Amino acid sequence: MMTETQERLRHGRSILRFAAPQMFYPVAGVLAPWFAGLAAVLAAIGLWIGFFVAPTDFQQGEVYRVIFIHVPAAWMSMLIYLVMAFWAAVGLVMNTRLSFMMAQALAPTGAMFCFVALWTGALWGRPTWGTYWVWDARLTSQLLLLFLYLGYIALTQAIEDSRRADRAGAIIALVGAVNVPIIYFSVQWWNTLHQGASVSLTRAPSMASTMLAGMLIMALAAWAYTFAVAFWRVRSLILERERHTEWVGAELDAQEGKA
């Protein structure tokens, strides 16, 4: 308890004071609904552009419209893994509890986006390539990324001691992050070696600007959604981890009073 107070005094008004779970908890509570609202608005605009404004693709017809969900989900799944590994590294180096909680709050969302990217990809592949799945480099590395997410989640869930869970999870996240480029390039090379395949993911480079706009807006919506969900999840994690402290008791009492 003493060290926590000292730390707060030392940091004073610096931005680092939000590294304390107690300080971050209310901030996350304020920000999360705003990001959720933003995500809803952006998704509505993006989907409207995607389904009603963007022109029909002359090669793929209406099927291509799945990219408005597929591409942002794929981007997000990769980005979240990097952010997760970043927070894991920060946690290991600076020994901040909140960083580990942030990493753990992000993992399920990353896995979800990974799954969405694979699922929508399969739905797109069926009419376009005539098959739900090909062992294409991108598909395969996305699948392996999903396994990396699942491994991280499974490991942090399997360890009961939260301190050990944090650190063990951080190590596997970092090992995974080192391996992601290796996996990506090896899979790509493997694929090009074996190929002879008729299917390629490369599309025509030019893209109608409304299509691009819709996709970018959907990507922003995915960002906002990730922020909102991660903040909510980290709030639950903070409450769970800090349940022995006085401020959590006071906070819960206050919430009960409101309800």
Add this chain to the structure above:
Amino acid sequence: MLKGILGPFLAVLRRDLMLAWRGRADVLVTLAFFIIVVCLFPFGVGAETNQLRAIAPGVLWVAALLSTLLSLHRLFAQDHADGTLEQLLLSPEPTVLWVTAKVSAHWIVTGLPLVLAAPGLALLFDVEQGALGVLTLSLALGSPILALLGAVGAALTLGLRGGGVLLALLVLPLFVPVLIFGAGAVDAYLGGTGATAHLLLLGGGLLGALALAPFACAAALRIAIE
């Protein structure tokens, strides 16, 4: 200087090898598993010679990967149970040093027999004789990478309930590049492009894993014990 480093390294290596030698039956199970898995494939896919020849490198490599996985839990579990691991961590010797020694001993005991058995098994699949050398070399370079990466996973899951399945989930995705280049080396040789590039990449991967994995493993062990 060198003696100061080699001394503890060799001591741990010798100890682990001796322990393995005294419990030979345990070790042979891994080899038996490897052989049986390889022999199951013709029953599954049919005994057509051309087909067997085509899948042989992949089958041998996947089987090597699975048997490595199966043996990994033994790497630290016994020492963890009897307290040796704690004593090693408390000792003044660098953790990375004896971790490397333990992984080396583990590979000699479980990996090396697979490498030696592989050419014989490849003959069952009617693999071209010239490719046997490439296959053995690829396994000799690749299986230590599996042991090193697996050691990190074994340290992270030390003493956990359901650790074995969890270990598989953690390390199998990381094994994929090794599998690709390992099995790819033989395919490239048979395809006429030459296996040099694959083998060099495997060698590079081995050096990289040797440089980095012991540190991750040491950190994981400290987390598991504290």
